[in-house]
Amino acid sequence: MKYISTRGQAPVLSFEEAMLTGLARDGGLYVPETIPTLDKAEIAALAGLSYEETAFRIMRPYIGDTFTDAEFRDIIAKAYAGFGHTARAPMVQLDSNHFLLELFHGPTLAFKDFAMQLIGQLFQAALKRNGSRVTIVGATSGDTGSAAIEAFKGLDAVDVFILFPNGRVSEVQRRQMTTPAEANVHALAVEGHFDDCQARVKDMFNDFDFRDGVKLAGVNSINWARVLAQVVYYFYSAVALGAPDRKISFTVPTGNFGDIFAGYIAKRMGLPIDRLVIATNQNDILHRCLTTGEYRPDGVIPSISPSMDIQVSSNFERALFYAYGQDGAAVSQLMDELKNGGFTVSQGALQALQELFDSGNCSEAETSATITDMFATTGELMCPHTAVAVKVANEHRKTDVPMITLSTAHPAKFPAAVKAATGVHPDLPARMADLYERSERVTEIGNDLAALESLIRERIQN
Numbered sequence: 488m489k490y491i492s493t494r495g496q497a498p499v500l501s502f503e504e505a506m507l508t509g510l511a512r513d514g515g516l517y518v519p520e521t522i523p524t525l526d527k528a529e530i531a532a533l534a535g536l537s538y539e540e541t542a543f544r545i546m547r548p549y550i551g552d553t554f555t556d557a558e559f560r561d562i563i564a565k566a567y568a569g570f571g572h573t574a575r576a577p578m579v580q581l582d583s584n585h586f587l588l589e590l591f592h593g594p595t596l597a598f599k600d601f602a603m604q605l606i607g608q609l610f611q612a613a614l615k616r617n618g619s620r621v622t623i624v625g626a627t628s629g630d631t632g633s634a635a636i637e638a639f640k641g642l643d644a645v646d647v648f649i650l651f652p653n654g655r656v657s658e659v660q661r662r663q664m665t666t667p668a669e670a671n672v673h674a675l676a677v678e679g680h681f682d683d684c685q686a687r688v689k690d691m692f693n694d695f696d697f698r699d700g701v702k703l704a705g706v707n708s709i710n711w712a713r714v715l716a717q718v719v720y721y722f723y724s725a726v727a728l729g730a731p732d733r734k735i736s737f738t739v740p741t742g743n744f745g746d747i748f749a750g751y752i753a754k755r756m757g758l759p760i761d762r763l764v765i766a767t768n769q770n771d772i773l774h775r776c777l778t779t780g781e782y783r784p785d786g787v788i789p790s791i792s793p794s795m796d797i798q799v800s801s802n803f804e805r806a807l808f809y810a811y812g813q814d815g816a817a818v819s820q821l822m823d824e825l826k827n828g829g830f831t832v833s834q835g836a837l838q839a840l841q842e843l844f845d846s847g848n849c850s851e852a853e854t855s856a857t858i859t860d861m862f863a864t865t866g867e868l869m870c871p872h873t874a875v876a877v878k879v880a881n882e883h884r885k886t887d888v889p890m891i892t893l894s895t896a897h898p899a900k901f902p903a904a905v906k907a908a909t910g911v912h913p914d915l916p917a918r919m920a921d922l923y924e925r926s927e928r929v930t931e932i933g934n935d936l937a938a939l940e941s942l943i944r945e946r947i948q949n
């Protein structure tokens with residue numbers, strides 16, 4: 488299996504190379520040259536399998552010869568061993584045809600653990616074999632950073648630097664990044680928004696001198712291996728509800744478009760998905776784009792669902808690549824226009840997107856009201872990101888197609904919003920109950936590329 492860039496100008500890579508590289512050298516994102524498919528019998532045969540075995544069968548065709556079957560099974564087993572639920576991704580029922588897929592039983596209580604724990608094991612295995620070392624740099628709106636630090640802390644072949652917007656992540660998110668004591672972990676509080684952090688990480692990747700000098704590797708959701716890991720739970724949950732004999736829809740709380748793009752890949756692989764619904768908070772650029780074709784960032788407004796406070800949605804580039812018939816030059820041009828304020832999706836591409844995706848947004852008041860209402864009517868406490876999705880799912884639900892809404896974080900990760908809406912303080916699971924007592928280690932730094940690069944160079948020499 489080979490991987491190509493969405494902008495068509497970067498070298499074609501193997502799975503291992505694409506995984507270790509992250510961003511393509513032409514600024515694009517890697518996608519598989521072809522998308523493998525499963526026939527109906529192969530999908531039906533997934534029924535009743537463990538999460539790990541499902542993961543092996545879904546991801547195997549993408550790995551090529553990077554790992555043997557035995558190695559890959561071992562990597563998957565290690566990745567999910569630390570989850571707090573044997574089903575890994577259990578479902579609960581909200582209404583007669585509405586289900587919540589709980590993706591928050593990993594070590595940092597958000598769905599990012601599904602991809603990050605796997606990537607940690609993949610990197611470890613590949614680097615050990617090559618005898619090489621890398622510097623991982625990532626930007627986070629909160630959950631990616633904690634998941635990355637948890638997955639990479641203490642591994643010998645990596646240093647991990649996480650940029651997060653100072654003062655704009657929840658206390659639990661911050662503490663998950665600043666309390667690990669391992670020397671290879673570096674939490675950087677950057678003056679600015681998530682989009683600034685993400686832009687600086689992209690700048691580092693485009694500074695080839697720096698990139699090659701420190702052996703930069705990326706684990707943001709632009710990394711193909713992360714998207715791939717997320718494809719698994721679409722199959723796992725849909726099959727549990729009767730696929731492939733029955734169509735299923737999904738609603739996904741969306742920021743950087745990684746999670747819902749994994750749903751798109753599942754559909755292309757043959758999973759009978761009826762609708763993929765994009766749910767956004769008040770930062771609703773994706774909803775506006777799907778409705779009007781105009782993609783014009785106009786500044787982030789902080790919300791109670793901070794992991795979705797995004798205006799430049801990186802993985803949307805992958806969706807555009809397919810909507811434009813895999814035309815790398817067209818994507819390249821759109822991304823150039825984005826640097827100058829935004830772009831208009833062509834009629835044909837917009838139609839292609841609308842055939843696949845529905846969308847909706849959710850205000851702050853509606854988010855709180857949904858948390859209140861769901862607690863009252865079902866007894867479920869939910870995090871604000873999940874509530875955004877539940878509100879939008881309820882607007883798109885049909886009686887004859889089950890809707891699975893992705894529950895992306897544990898309510899205890901966002902206790903203030905949950906308490907305000909329900910009067911109930913959600914408790915952290917016992918395994919991390921002492922989080923508020925652990926001591927913190929963090930470096931505050933300006934939104935400045937040169938300062939960031941010199942700090943990273945210094946730290947990795949020690």
Ligand SMILES: *Cc1c(COP(=O)(O)O)cnc(C)c1O
Pocket residue numbers: 597598599630631708740741742743744745746747794795872895896
């Ligand atoms: C990251 C995140 C999202 C958004 O996922 P994307 O893949 O960026 O669209 C939603 N909810 C939570 C809790 C998250 O951490």
